[in-house]
Amino acid sequence: MTSKFQNHINTNLPFLKEKKLLLAVSGGIDSMVLVHLCHQLQLDFVVAHCNFQLRGDESEEDENFVKSQMEILQIPIFVQKFDTIAFAKQQKLPIQVVARNLRYEWFNSLLSNHSFDYILTAHHLDDSLETFLINFTRGSGIEGLTGIPAQNGTVIRPLLPFSRYEIETFANENSIAWREDSSNTSDKYLRNKLRHHVIPVLKELNRSLLTSFESTISHLKQTESLAIDASKSLYSKVVSEDENHTAIDLVKLLEYQNSQAYLYHWLQPFGFSDWTAVADLIHAQSGKQVFSETHILLKNRDTLLLFAKQQPFHEAIFWIEKEQSEVKFPLKLSFCNAGYISNPSSHTIFVDEDKLQFPLTIRRWSEGDFFYPLGMNGKKKLSKFFKDEKFSLLDKSTVWLLCSNEKIVWIIGKRQDDRFKVAENTAKILKINYTT
Incomplete structure (x- = not known):
């Protein structure tokens, strides 16, 4: 030996x-x-x-x-x-x-x-x-x-x-x-x-x-190698990636006879094991999800979206004290006083500081939330706002809110609330900037 x-x-x-x-x-x-x-x-x-x-x-x-x-x-x-x-x-x-x-x-x-x-x-x-x-x-x-x-x-x-x-x-x-x-x-x-x-x-x-x-093992390994090569070849034709998620085009995928086998090769590294549920997701209604320990697979119209779980922070509330000039988690915000409004945008808002009640909070949205969109009369449910803006299910799942005593100040990176806007009698202007 x-x-x-x-x-x-x-x-x-x-x-x-x-x-x-x-x-x-x-x-x-x-x-x-x-x-x-x-x-x-x-x-x-x-x-x-x-x-x-x-x-x-x-x-x-x-x-x-x-x-x-x-x-x-x-x-x-x-x-x-x-x-x-x-x-x-x-x-x-x-x-x-x-x-x-x-x-x-x-x-x-x-x-x-x-x-x-x-x-x-x-x-x-x-x-x-x-x-x-x-x-x-x-x-x-x-x-x-x-x-x-x-x-x-x-x-x-x-x-x-x-x-x-x-x-x-x-x-x-x-x-x-x-x-x-x-x-x-x-x-x-x-x-x-x-x-x-x-x-x-x-x-x-x-x-x-x-x-x-x-x-037998030798033959199976050769067969496995062929399957891996095939899945790699198809991947670029069916799957797209960005920094937030991976998208699998189901219309293109279903053109191939072994669609479930390809999904298995692509998703197995992310810890998915309930392959019956994954297969059912192909023909499920939008909004259906399958979970692994680390990732979520979401059916969104004719696409499967794969993204890392954010579940640990879904119910969390993060507090911001009045003296804080910046926040680094769960996202990056900076706060500073301004003498006037300059170049407001989806990532930069100006509010009347005296209208805010500290500590402010950052949280996820939930059903029933509403706000008063800047420049509009009356209130609007966030769910209606998301629908009008054509938010995908993934877009909605990543939304954060900046709040003052439960009132929404800002759908961060999207739309400011009219109740906190700067007016002619505003004494203190607070500039809030969101950095991606």
Whole structure:
């Protein structure tokens, strides 16, 4: 296995020989074999061990074991303890998800603070097969059926070409010590059920299962590459972008037979997962939305608009004290006294300061809001104003209001309220400027 590993590094990952590496080591057989192989090749690496404190004394024994083995090999080691259960309760997430997040957050901080180039993990071919089956049983696009990637950013998995059998044989032949994780024997998790009950049957049916699996993965990756190339080619014909949002022209998109597949490739990087809802949005009424954790996909007539969520600030109110000369968040405003009105515009207004009641507020608009448009008699609902001005749903969602004691002073960047205008008897003129 040593020569095969060396050939794999020389052929596929030669850059690792010149880099500073961080090895994720649990103490299990896979990671301990990876340590010994990297040590034999004299790669420049240190070890990182996570103690998630999930198995009582066993977790402490794992930590002590890894420390002692690295001391024997004279390999530097970083160790981090996590109160994983507390984090899981706080974040209301499954323990496995929290443990993974904690692990990689810490690894990335080590990379940043100690100038490591890559993280190496000990995932192998059987792990990749298990991941394939998990994604297959849950339902997946093609990228979920291509196994574990050999490299994902700074994370590299140099043992992916090797089977669990090869790793176990190498460990036994070289008297490599390791720790068994008792949780691996439990069928509580889907991965373990597949490992203990499904994959052995598949291997009985096909003794060359892993070889067949590697061939299948190779074909699927080629197919995925074709799909990516096609989606990139169509993107510029159907999609337009600006600094605020991305627009997908549905009329043009629906000229192509595989419209939903293209949407999948374009939207998957933004965290969307409810593909039935995304597909339904194509023929939905204007105003329908689908959410990911970070983005909103909005149907607006014959267009799908994609933009980052602004939900955290939707209900927020921001206060402006009388002595403030500028505001930097949630948008940029400046305030100064003026002797006369000069060049008013949609981005610059002049108001009678004595008519204002401080603190002023900045907030989003809501149904029922009304104002008195400058130069007009009477009041007007904002919803009617938006309709008359032909505001899109996206335009309306980005509107901010400057208010004085609940009265609208300015639809910022759009229209001033007549009640606060400068009159002949105005003693103090306040100039307010909005900078985009």
